[in-house]
Amino acid sequence: MHPLSGFSLTRRLTLMFVGVGTAVLLGLGWVVSNSVEKHFEALDMEVLSGKMELIAQALQTVSAPSDLTQLSHQLARSLIGHHGLEVMLLDADQAVIFATANASFDPAVVAAQARQRPGQPALWQLADQTYRGLAQQIPTAALDATGHPASVVVAAAIHIGHHQTYMQAFLQTLWLFVAGAAVLMSLLGWWSVRRALQPLRAMREQAQVVTAQQLSHRVTVQNMPVELAELAQSLNDMLARLEEAFKRLSDFSSDIAHELRTPVSNLMTQTQVALSQPRAADDYRHVLESNAEELDRMARMIADMLLLAKADNGLVVPNRELVDLAAEVQALFDYFDAVADDKGVHLRQSGSASVQADRLMLRRALANLLSNAIRHATPGSVVQVWLTQHESAATLSVDNTGDTIAPELLERIFHRFFRVDPARQRSSEGTGLGLAITRSIVVAHGGQIAATSHDGLTTLTMRLP
Amino acid sequence: MKILIVEDEPKTGDYLRQGLSEAGFTVDLARNGHDGLHLALTEPFDLAILDVMLPGLDGWGVLSGIRHARKDLPVMFLTARDAVDDRVKGLELGADDYLVKPFAFSELLARVRTLLRRGSKAPAETSLHAADLELDLLRRRVSRASQRIDLTAKEFALLELLLRRQGEVLPRSLIASQVWDMNFDSDTNVIEVAMRRLRAKVDDAFEPKLIRTVRGMGYVLEAPPCTP
Numbered sequence: 001m002h003p004l005s006g007f008s009l010t011r012r013l014t015l016m017f018v019g020v021g022t023a024v025l026l027g028l029g030w031v032v033s034n035s036v037e038k039h040f041e042a043l044d045m046e047v048l049s050g051k052m053e054l055i056a057q058a059l060q061t062v063s064a065p066s067d068l069t070q071l072s073h074q075l076a077r078s079l080i081g082h083h084g085l086e087v088m089l090l091d092a093d094q095a096v097i098f099a100t101a102n103a104s105f106d107p108a109v110v111a112a113q114a115r116q117r118p119g120q121p122a123l124w125q126l127a128d129q130t131y132r133g134l135a136q137q138i139p140t141a142a143l144d145a146t147g148h149p150a151s152v153v154v155a156a157a158i159h160i161g162h163h164q165t166y167m168q169a170f171l172q173t174l175w176l177f178v179a180g181a182a183v184l185m186s187l188l189g190w191w192s193v194r195r196a197l198q199p200l201r202a203m204r205e206q207a208q209v210v211t212a213q214q215l216s217h218r219v220t221v222q223n224m225p226v227e228l229a230e231l232a233q234s235l236n237d238m239l240a241r242l243e244e245a246f247k248r249l250s251d252f253s254s255d256i257a258h259e260l261r262t263p264v265s266n267l268m269t270q271t272q273v274a275l276s277q278p279r280a281a282d283d284y285r286h287v288l289e290s291n292a293e294e295l296d297r298m299a300r301m302i303a304d305m306l307l308l309a310k311a312d313n314g315l316v317v318p319n320r321e322l323v324d325l326a327a328e329v330q331a332l333f334d335y336f337d338a339v340a341d342d343k344g345v346h347l348r349q350s351g352s353a354s355v356q357a358d359r360l361m362l363r364r365a366l367a368n369l370l371s372n373a374i375r376h377a378t379p380g381s382v383v384q385v386w387l388t389q390h391e392s393a394a395t396l397s398v399d400n401t402g403d404t405i406a407p408e409l410l411e412r413i414f415h416r417f418f419r420v421d422p423a424r425q426r427s428s429e430g431t432g433l434g435l436a437i438t439r440s441i442v443v444a445h446g447g448q449i450a451a452t453s454h455d456g457l458t459t460l461t462m463r464l465p
Numbered sequence: 466m467k468i469l470i471v472e473d474e475p476k477t478g479d480y481l482r483q484g485l486s487e488a489g490f491t492v493d494l495a496r497n498g499h500d501g502l503h504l505a506l507t508e509p510f511d512l513a514i515l516d517v518m519l520p521g522l523d524g525w526g527v528l529s530g531i532r533h534a535r536k537d538l539p540v541m542f543l544t545a546r547d548a549v550d551d552r553v554k555g556l557e558l559g560a561d562d563y564l565v566k567p568f569a570f571s572e573l574l575a576r577v578r579t580l581l582r583r584g585s586k587a588p589a590e591t592s593l594h595a596a597d598l599e600l601d602l603l604r605r606r607v608s609r610a611s612q613r614i615d616l617t618a619k620e621f622a623l624l625e626l627l628l629r630r631q632g633e634v635l636p637r638s639l640i641a642s643q644v645w646d647m648n649f650d651s652d653t654n655v656i657e658v659a660m661r662r663l664r665a666k667v668d669d670a671f672e673p674k675l676i677r678t679v680r681g682m683g684y685v686l687e688a689p690p691c692t693p
Binding site for chain 2: 288289290291292293295296298299300302303304331334335336337338339342360363364367371
């Protein structure tokens with residue numbers, strides 16, 4: 001689990017805001033204090049190296065040990081007035097040749113510094129004072145016992161107590177400032193995050209209004225920040241899909257109720273009338289026969305509705321095999337031969353194609369298409385099936401000549417219980433589910449189906465991958 | 466022929482028993498799974514019809530029990546649930562057929578007869594008869610009262626089916642499946658039209674009429690008993 005997952009968004013954002021802000025301030029403080037420190041060091045070094053230069057020049061004039069004593073006086077004089085500046089001269093044996101009043105640095109440390117890091121700044125501690133010092137070996141004009149130029153270790157140091165006091169005060173102020181800023185940032189952050197999330201709360205309030213009865217309610221997208229507008233739009237799209245599905249579901253239920261009401265009412269009336277007085281055996285038989293027909297139709301309708309319900313829920317899974325569409329169409333022509341002939345309709349097909357599909361389902365889908373085309377064909381006309389094989393799909397179109405279907409009704413012919421001519425409702429043939437089943441089967445195969453109709457020619461085209 | 470029905474729904478059970486008895490079978494009805502299995506294992510039945518959802522022991526349980534003792538007993542399942550899983554499960558357990566409620570009784574009867582016929586291999590016939598109608602299977606010719614009748618291939622197949630199952634009411638769905646290999650409930654009047662055309666050729670000009678429509682159930686070909 002994410003460590004922040006239990007926190008509210010406001011809290012998370014505020015924490016992040018404060019964290020980042022504090023880190024930035026601390027970083028800035030570090031950079032500033034570092035550069036101030038560097039600046040002080042540079043100032044000190046300037047003074048120290050100036051002095052070092054002077055001493056080095058003076059040492060050039062020393063050609064005999066006696067000159068050193070004179071030099072010491074000279075140095076003592078020249079250093080008066082330099083508060084906090086200490087100078088120390090050591091000979092080769094680390095004996096102190098000259099030292100200012102407070103310059104009691106450890107000669108060993110000074111000599112080591114001169115040897116190892118000549119001319120580099122070092123911090124020396126003396127009593128409770130801190131000095132920044134510089135040590136260097138400087139040759140003189142005098143020669144030592146071996147005949148080489150004798151050299152002197154020169155150390156110059158400057159008292160940096162006031163710098164340190166300043167830095168301490170600076171750091172203290174910085175800490176206080178950072179702490180204060182953190183508190184201020186958390187307050188400001190919390191406030192601004194709350195303000196920024198205000199549209200989210202508004203959205204929540206709007207979303208709470210949506211119920212099964214009020215699926216048409218939508219979240220306002222205008223005046224929303226861009227990020228939330230997208231979310232709101234997605235939410236609205238989801239609501240639209242839900243509303244659509246919900247509507248289909250309730251339509252489905254009311255369709256069933258409506259479509260079953262008529263036959264059930266027929267059955268009830270017929271049976272009760274038959275039972276209301278004694279009749280001849282033949283009369284009873286007629287009633288039962290008629291009931292049997294009606295019940296058979298209802299049973300078929302229930303089976304079809306179940307198939308559609310399953311298809312709507314994605315439960316219809318085709319068992320695919322290679323199907324030769326031309327052969328299927330031919331088999332169906334055989335099946336519909338008598339009906340078409342009766343009506344004087346000619347069946348023709350051209351082209352060839354094959355697809356990976358569930359043979360039984362596909363046959364059913366095609367049967368519904370053909371039966372529909374034959375039913376609506378003008379006597380004497382031709383019902384033509386066109387097959388086309390494409391690279392990754394096959395199309396099958398069925399043409400029939402008959403009444404033109406109005407464009408606004410074209411999409412609806414694939415809806416359950418839709419009949420172009422309402423007067424044909426409840427004709428003995430058909431449950432009004434044929435094309436809906438065809439579409440479900442096509443969709444279950446990942447295909448599409450569409451209809452066009454003009455100048456008396458109606459074409460239903462299905463495309464199967 | 467002795468048939469066992471295991472069905473807990475009282476009305477369905479009673480009507481199945483009545484219908485099958487009237488169709489000439491000896492029928493025993495059990496109202497729950499345990500009784501059904503006991504009967505199936507003690508009496509010599511030729512066929513068992515099992516409902517899937519039964520109190521006590523369900524249809525699958527009864528089927529496995531039967532398959533333990535009698536491998537050859539044909540079993541047909543009835544169910545209100547049309548789930549593919551159910552169908553697969555039934556067939557895996559060794560069911561021979563499967564009917565989804567609501568079903569037409571004529572459909573059930575036709576399938577029962579198919580299952581019962583499966584066991585006894587009828588001798589290969591060369592011709593089929595009913596009254597003065599004759600269908601020559603070898604030369605694929607049909608004649609009635611010695612007059613040659615021309616039939617299309619499908620009409621011939623349809624007549625052959627009716628003749629082979631004389632006296633049985635054949636539901637439309639069974640005819641569509643057997644003659645045209647259309648294994649779904651078609652909502653057209655295809656079978657009606659095909660049957661009308663067949664009758665026009667086979668029956669219209671002759672007496673007695675052999676093919677009869679049984680409204681709400683299907684079609685039957687039957688020679689009246691009085692004719693020779």
